[in-house]
Amino acid sequence: xxxxxxxxxxxxxxxxxxxxxxxxxxxxxxxxxxxxxxxxxxxxxxxxxxxxxxxxxxxxxxxxxxxxxxxxxxxxxxxxxxxxxxxxxxxxxxxxxxxxxxxxxxxxxxxxxxxxxxxxxxxxxxxxxxxxxxxxxxxxxxxxxxxxxxxxxxxxxxxxxxxxxxxxxxxxxxxxxxxxxxxxxxxxxxxxxxxxxxxxxxxxxxxxxxxxxxxxxxxxxxxxxxxxxxxxxxxxxxxxxxxxxxxxxxxxxxxxxxxxxxxxxxxxxxxxxxxxxxxxxxxxxxxxxxxxxxxxxxxxxxxxxxxxxxxxxxxxxxxxxxxxxxxxxxxxxxxxxxxxxxxxxxxxxxxxxxxxxxxxxxxxxxxxxxxxxxxxxxxxxxxxxxxxxxxxxxxxxxxxxxxxxxxxxxxxxxxxxxxxxxxxxxxxxxxxxxxxxxxxxxxxxxxxxxxxxxxxxxxxxxxxxxxxxxxxxxxxxxxxxxxxxxxxxx
Numbered sequence: 001x002x003x004x005x006x007x008x009x010x011x012x013x014x015x016x017x018x019x020x021x022x023x024x025x026x027x028x029x030x031x032x033x034x035x036x037x038x039x040x041x042x043x044x045x046x047x048x049x050x051x052x053x054x055x056x057x058x059x060x061x062x063x064x065x066x067x068x069x070x071x072x073x074x075x076x077x078x079x080x081x082x083x084x085x086x087x088x089x090x091x092x093x094x095x096x097x098x099x100x101x102x103x104x105x106x107x108x109x110x111x112x113x114x115x116x117x118x119x120x121x122x123x124x125x126x127x128x129x130x131x132x133x134x135x136x137x138x139x140x141x142x143x144x145x146x147x148x149x150x151x152x153x154x155x156x157x158x159x160x161x162x163x164x165x166x167x168x169x170x171x172x173x174x175x176x177x178x179x180x181x182x183x184x185x186x187x188x189x190x191x192x193x194x195x196x197x198x199x200x201x202x203x204x205x206x207x208x209x210x211x212x213x214x215x216x217x218x219x220x221x222x223x224x225x226x227x228x229x230x231x232x233x234x235x236x237x238x239x240x241x242x243x244x245x246x247x248x249x250x251x252x253x254x255x256x257x258x259x260x261x262x263x264x265x266x267x268x269x270x271x272x273x274x275x276x277x278x279x280x281x282x283x284x285x286x287x288x289x290x291x292x293x294x295x296x297x298x299x300x301x302x303x304x305x306x307x308x309x310x311x312x313x314x315x316x317x318x319x320x321x322x323x324x325x326x327x328x329x330x331x332x333x334x335x336x337x338x339x340x341x342x343x344x345x346x347x348x349x350x351x352x353x354x355x356x357x358x359x360x361x362x363x364x365x366x367x368x369x370x371x372x373x374x375x376x377x378x379x380x381x382x383x384x385x386x387x388x389x390x391x392x393x394x395x396x397x398x399x400x401x402x403x404x405x406x407x408x409x410x411x412x413x414x415x416x417x418x419x420x421x422x423x424x425x426x427x428x429x430x431x432x433x434x435x436x437x438x439x440x441x442x443x444x445x446x447x448x449x450x451x452x453x454x455x456x457x458x459x460x461x462x463x464x465x466x467x468x469x470x471x472x473x474x475x476x477x478x479x480x481x482x483x484x485x486x487x488x489x490x
Contacts, residue, residue, distance in 0.1 A: 057459065142164045203230055287368035376438065393407050
């Protein structure tokens with residue numbers, strides 16, 4: 001008998017569930033039996049098959065997070081998850097399944113703690129920021145100088161923070177598109193170096209998140225000349241407010257910090273690649289991306305286990321059609337999206353590795369996008385300018401109507417960290433915008449676990465990805481170029 005009940009359940013039931021869904025559910029069975037029809041009709045059928053609860057996506061993220069839990073870049077869990085994903089792609093019938101490894105410096109969280117030591121003794125909840133160095137073995141202690149924003153910290157004169165702990169207390173604004181994150185995250189990435197220039201011995205920030213839970217949001221900071229200059233920590237929102245209130249009473253909070261973080265300089269990560277080979281133009285690619293690594297405190301369910309599940313499930317639905325799309329659909333599960341690196345490029349290490357390894361193919365990548373904003377519903381799609389006001393957008397409007405997705409008539413601005421290097425090389429990008437209203441409540445925290453996944457919204461994501469990718473991959477459209485001019489204003 002298998003001694004691991006979770007492993008036994010998944011190995012015994014998952015293939016049967018997938019087969020039963022594909023062969024027995026009404027929409028999927030129709031797809032398998034029907035003769036070739038118009039691409040828009042196929043896109044609608046793919047949409048409906050996904051909404052029927054095909055379960056591929058949830059089964060994927062459930063097994064991924066259960067088997068491997070957190071998957072920090074360069075860790076054994078990340079390597080094992082990549083091997084599992086490659087095996088799963090092969091079992092699902094994908095083509096050209098392989099793993100491409102690359103070297104990196106891995107950061108390992110150790111024990112960590114924080115406590116207020118004056119004017120009273122209180123425990124604090126912190127998380128060391130990724131890539132930040134350890135404290136001395138006995139920890140470090142200093143008075144806390146609180147700044148409302150990173151800009152205020154930048155204005156601190158050199159030497160003015162000698163012996164002190166600098167803290168940025170900026171609050172993140174909750175927004176549907178997640179734009180509030182970009183406003184506060186600079187304090188996390190740049191705060192340590194700015195504080196060190198003013199003489200600080202450590203850096204803290206109010207967590208880059210929208211929750212009020214006593215959980216700290218980790219995340220990477222930035223190397224400067226190959227190192228992060230001082231230990232750096234994220235502080236839970238309630239604890240950050242506690243220190244602010246102490247200061248408002250005219251008292252100076254004094255804090256003791258400890259981190260046992262370490263580095264592994266000879267680590268490696270990897271990208272997992274799987275194709276649905278095109279029938280007429282297999283040398284042209286529609287690229288779907290998500291990242292397999294995660295931070296170490298939760299199990300990486302929404303960041304970005306669901307992203308990997310969404311694109312894998314969408315591509316699987318396309319792969320099981322009675323005829324393949326004209327172009328190849330390529331799925332890439334990127335490694336090492338979360339950490340920074342001490343050498344260029346500073347981030348998106350898996351994305352840069354893919355772009356470098358496939359440089360000669362990039363001119364034949366016709367479209368690219370990434371799923372990396374959790375699992376909540378898609379509310380808008382933003383297309384490349386070449387098709388944003390063309391019949392392709394009109395077709396999407398009809399197909400996406402039942403999903404409640406708006407086809408925006410503007411160019412995309414952000415595409416995702418991992419596909420950005422390919423897009424910078426000239427590959428057109430699109431964006432399926434998800435509702436991020438609750439995403440940053442649990443982003444980069446110990447609360448990023450499977451129970452946060454909404455299965456109905458997960459299926460809506462798969463439906464949108466499958467329909468759009470099919471329409472792009474089964475076409476001869478040129479997604480490059482400026483596109484038609486906008487109509488004049490009334």
